[in-house]
Amino acid sequence: xxxxxxxxxxxxxxxxxxxxxxxxxxxxxxxxxxxxxxxxxxxxxxxxxxxxxxxxxxxxxxxxxxxxxxxxxxxxxxxxxxxxxxxxxxxxxxxxxxxxxxxxxxxxxxxxxxxxxxxxxxxxxxxxxxxxxxxxxxxxxxxxxxxxxxxxxxxxxxxxxxxxxx
Amino acid sequence: xxxxxxxxxxxxxxxxxxxxxxxxxxxxxxxxxxxxxxxxxxxxxxxxxxxxxxxxxxxxxxxxxxxxxxxxxxxxxxxxxxxxxxxxxxxxxxxxxxxxxxxxxxxxxxxxxxxxxxxxxxxxxxxxxxxxxxxxxxxxxxxxxxxxxxxxxxxxxxxxxxxxxxxxxxxxxxxxxxxxxxxxxxxxxxxxxxxxxxx
Numbered sequence: 544x545x546x547x548x549x550x551x552x553x554x555x556x557x558x559x560x561x562x563x564x565x566x567x568x569x570x571x572x573x574x575x576x577x578x579x580x581x582x583x584x585x586x587x588x589x590x591x592x593x594x595x596x597x598x599x600x601x602x603x604x605x606x607x608x609x610x611x612x613x614x615x616x617x618x619x620x621x622x623x624x625x626x627x628x629x630x631x632x633x634x635x636x637x638x639x640x641x642x643x644x645x646x647x648x649x650x651x652x653x654x655x656x657x658x659x660x661x662x663x664x665x666x667x668x669x670x671x672x673x674x675x676x677x678x679x680x681x682x683x684x685x686x687x688x689x690x691x692x693x694x695x696x697x698x699x700x701x702x703x704x705x706x707x708x709x
Numbered sequence: 710x711x712x713x714x715x716x717x718x719x720x721x722x723x724x725x726x727x728x729x730x731x732x733x734x735x736x737x738x739x740x741x742x743x744x745x746x747x748x749x750x751x752x753x754x755x756x757x758x759x760x761x762x763x764x765x766x767x768x769x770x771x772x773x774x775x776x777x778x779x780x781x782x783x784x785x786x787x788x789x790x791x792x793x794x795x796x797x798x799x800x801x802x803x804x805x806x807x808x809x810x811x812x813x814x815x816x817x818x819x820x821x822x823x824x825x826x827x828x829x830x831x832x833x834x835x836x837x838x839x840x841x842x843x844x845x846x847x848x849x850x851x852x853x854x855x856x857x858x859x860x861x862x863x864x865x866x867x868x869x870x871x872x873x874x875x876x877x878x879x880x881x882x883x884x885x886x887x888x889x890x891x892x893x894x895x896x897x898x899x900x901x902x903x904x905x906x907x908x
Binding site: 544545546547548549552556557560573576577580581584585587588 | 737742784785788789790793
């Protein structure tokens with residue numbers, strides 16, 4: 544019993560977009576989203592019926608996002624000098640739209656923290672899974688996510704008001 | 710539960726996602742991955758689900774059939790590569806619109822009869838021979854397909870027609886003169902017969 548692929552898009556399109564966006568910024572995020580779902584559609588008939596479709600999609604999204612990050616690696620990671628004006632997409636693909644302050648705070652995180660935050664808080668992955676993606680240990684992944692959130696709290700007070708998944 | 714849903718979502722995600730989903734449908738079609746495209750259209754007899762493979766129109770379903778359940782069945786029986794992608798259904802939607810407007814008497818659409826087999830499919834292949842505005846009894850249709858005693862089987866074939874309206878099972882009636890059952894409900898059958906009688 545396998546549900547129509549459209550249902551997967553409906554149920555997971557949002558989380559995949561958020562994962563891609565936090566890692567890549569809005570423009571590349573959309574391309575990564577498209578590649579993720581196209582590649583998932585190709586492989587879908589072979590996915591075991593009892594597989595967790597959301598985890599599967601998030602893993603594909605990670606691979607696609609990492610491909611983009613690798614292609615970008617020459618470019619420096621933004622740490623300072625974030626432009627003030629939300630809505631202007633920078634050359635680094637920083638999210639600069641509606642919730643401009645949060646995006647700037649996220650974009651300002653070091654790459655590893657930003658990915659750890661995305662995978663844990665947006666995609667809901669366990670630290671062991673994140674360690675597989677980022678390399679290093681579960682503890683390192685936990686620290687990166689914690690440091691990322693700490694930095695976000697400092698720069699974007701609204702982000703820390705709710706509980707985090709354990 | 711976590712901060713993601715509130716803080717990492719943009720207010721325009723709905724619009725962005727709907728645009729991305731449209732794009733996905735087109736890309737899937739271009740890559741030959743769109744095994745089943747579907748859409749829903751409004752009609753005088755309620756919303757209709759239309760689904761097609763690259764070979765042709767596969768399914769027309771009434772609201773009472775539960776479109777989600779119909780899609781689940783298609784996913785399991787034909788392919789799970791199912792996307793809402795209206796473009797492939799453009800011709801079917803247009804012809805159905807003309808039919809309900811009284812401007813079309815014959816459908817000219819490639820059909821994919823994969824959802825039926827054997828005697829049922831045989832009956833369904835013959836149903837378009839009953840012309841617009843005409844009716845036959847189940848017994849007459851049984852005779853038409855060369856098996857005059859298979860009256861009940863003809864009834865089953867009509868009741869399980871995967872392509873109602875386009876394959877006109879609504880033109881088959883009980884010998885008693887009653888309207889008889891219909892996949893979309895007797896009211897809908899009556900409405901279609903009235904439409905064809907008036908045009």
